[in-house]
Amino acid sequence: MIKHIAIVSALVLSANLACASNFYQISPNTRLVGEESVYKLDANGTTTLEYVASEYKLGLSNMIEANPSVDPIVPLKGTQLLIPNRLILPDTVHTGIIVNSAEMRLYYYHNGGVEVFPIGIGQLGKSTPINWVTKVERKRANPTWTPTAATRAEYAAMGEPLPAVVPAGPDNPMGLFAMYVGRLFAIHGTNADFGIGLRVSHGCVRLRNEDNEHLFNIVPVGTRVEFINRPIKYTIDSLGNIYIEVHQPLSRSQSEYENFEKDAPFSFTQEDLAFFKTPGINQDILKQALTERSGRPVLLNPPEF
Template identity: 55%
Template sequence: MSIRAILTLVVAAAAFSQTALAVVYPLPAPNSRLVGENIQVTIPSDSTDALEHFAAQYQMGLSNLLEANPGIDVYLPKPGSTMTVPQQLILPDAPREGIVINSAEMRLYYYPKGSKTVVVLPIGIGQLGKDTPINWVTSVQRKKERPTWTPTAAMHAEYAARGEFLPQVYPAGPDNPMGLYALYIGNLYAIHGTNANFGIGLRVSHGCVRLRDKDIKYLFDHVPVGTRVQFINEPVKATVEPDGSRYVEIHNPLSRTEEEFNSETPAPLKLTPVVTKVLADASVSESAVNQALQSRMGMPTKVNGAEENIAPIAPAVPAAPQAPAIQQTNAPATPDNAQPAAPQAQPTITDAAPAAAAATDASKS
């Protein structure tokens, strides 16, 4: 029997399909931002699968599962243990239009025009020092199936310094670090696939946005050229729901320096005016807010009303890890020379199906 067949699902609301790839949420009312429900899964007693297996199955990035399950073993989650899959979330404080990429939570939100839904996909982002943009509005300039990839001179030097030598041009195909599909944004970046089975929910790229193969295929098939793309960096999200409930969702902020990345001390959090206003209400429990700030579990926590809705205290988890250098296969590139309330509605999972182009595809990858 497959892992998928024997995983036990405990769903708070109506069951939804696990047979597909993109998690699709019905859009809430304009005055609501809370969507979805968390689920609990039981790791099979005979499982030998790494956490990435379950992350891919439930459309999560590794960082999402690590935040929601402090102490979980990334190589072998304990057989028979229960794991939280954080499928409840607060929509970003951004227009519900086109694509919104929140680097802090390593999620991509796609609002299909006229659909009254939002598609949420996990992503990999740029390594420390090769950061994905965090405050930028652009658009999809062009799309390409089977992109080639041309490493930049800086990339050749970087790899050569550790004894690895890159070809001048990676041909299209399954071994190409950009995967099989690419959406080029601006002149230097792309949203693209991968030739590796890791890296989603990690800081592994050279600035581009990386998705699992079937997720980038979905975007390639459904996102029109010209679609608005907004990059944000929002580790703390908050909402006041129509029934007066107040929620906060806290992720670890992205490390800005090597010192921050290697520090045992969690990086400081900066609360935006929107978040501060949500938390300033007299109904908000200070202890609930402090618990959420301490645990940083990446899931919405109710901070007013009944105590049982408050997430338990858990040790702070480290900032989103970077993949070991030896495993990094993605590299930057230079577009055909670009550098590569009422109860919440339950999400469903569905099959996820410019600059002038020069001679070869490239992006910061």
């Protein structure tokens, strides 16, 4: 009887994961997963990019990159939006949680697949870690928040003084659930209805509340967590197709941050430079991908007729 219940529970979990739009089965033949789609804004109503991003488990930055000509605050009625839910999995171990700050996504590998969530990260000067391996040290429902002295001074200067400890509850900036990684950072929810896909936190990883609660319930203490900063991802599948996915690099100055500069320079790694020389890559397409930074996988060796 117990064995039967366990089997049924596993089947239900698998069915739920299969239905989730952000869960992808992993194939040994490719790191390219997901599919793009199109969302047409109501011709008679008012819809924001944030609303559409939330519906498709994307961050605002993902929508802005894929739809650069669309006003993110008041998009034109009837506009067709590209939903960039096709992506390349980061070239790192497919274990536990991977946080790629550059694309503002969190990956959780489990049950033979991966769930992908949009995140908010640290503001300029209060950065989320970008090259660090740690683990989930502990979890807490209804967390309190103890702001640092610098944070309290910052809020006081804005006319919003903070107590020494912000009590648990819906008004707490950490939301209702928190997973603590290392000693100074956490993966948590929010008390705001915006900010996912943006640099808004004081260094922690912020998720929409429903995503955060879901992760909190399924991620065990001790889970490996890796922070990376890879605005450029690429892969070659088993058929020889070569793909690249390019995101805007994290801003390093106030000017880049405020202006979302499309020409902010990349810091190419040796691996990046070696990949760019891969035989078969159409260099014109590569150059265009690095310029447009659409956050979408681009085929670099299409058939030539």
